[in-house]
C-alpha cells in the first residue's frame with residue numbers, strides 16, 4: 142500500500158480533532174482581538190515551563206536521529222530546532238518581564254505536568270525515532286498553524302501580541318515544520334505497522350494535550 146505520506150493520512154482522518162487544536166477559542170480570540178490579556182499571561186507563564194521541558198525532549202530526539210539515521214539531514218534539522226529553543230527561552234524571559242509575569246513563581250498546572258510527563262515517556266530509549274520525530278512534528282505544527290492563522294490579512298490580532306504570533310507563525314517556522322513532517326514521513330514509511338499505529342496514538346494524544354493546554358489560559362482548571 143502507498144504509505145508515502147502517513148502524516149497526511151492522519152491529518153485527513155482526524156481533521157476535526159486537528160481543527161480543534163489549531164482553531165481553539167483562545168487563539169481565535171487573539172485573532173479577533175477579543176482576547177483577555179490575563180489569559181495571555183497565564184498561557185505565557187505555563188508555556189515557558191513547557192518549553193523548558195521541551196529542551197531535553199528535543200535533545201532525546203537528536204540522540205535517536207543520530208543513532209537511527211545514516212545521513213546528516215535529520216540531525217541538522219533537529220539541531221536547528223534546538224538552536225531556536227535557545228532563542229525562545231531568552232524571548233520568554235523578555236516577554237514575561239514586559240507583561241509583569243514572574244517566571245520564577247509560576248506553578249505548573251496539571252495539564253502542563255501531564256504534557257511534560259508525556260514528553261518524558263517519549264524520551265525513553267525504548268521509543269524509536271519514528272515515534273519521537275512524528276510527535277515532535279505534531280507539537281510544532283499545532284503552534285505553527287494556530288499562530289499563522291492569527292497573522293492572516295483579515296486578522297485583528299492586537300499589536301502587543303503580534304510578536305508572539307510571529308514567533309511560531311512566521312514562514313521560517315512553517316518551513317521548519319514541513320521539514321519535520323518530511324522527516325516523520327520518511328521514518329513512518331519504513332516503520333512496522335505496529336510502530337505506525339503507536340505513532341498515530343501519540344499524534345492524537347498530542348492534539349488532545351494541545352487543546353487542554355490552550356484551555357489552561359482560561360484559568361478555571
Ligand code: HMH
Nearest residue numbers: 188191192280281284354
Ligand atoms: C504547549 N506546544 C506547546 N508549547 C509550545 N511552545 C509548542 C507546542 C511549540 O513549540
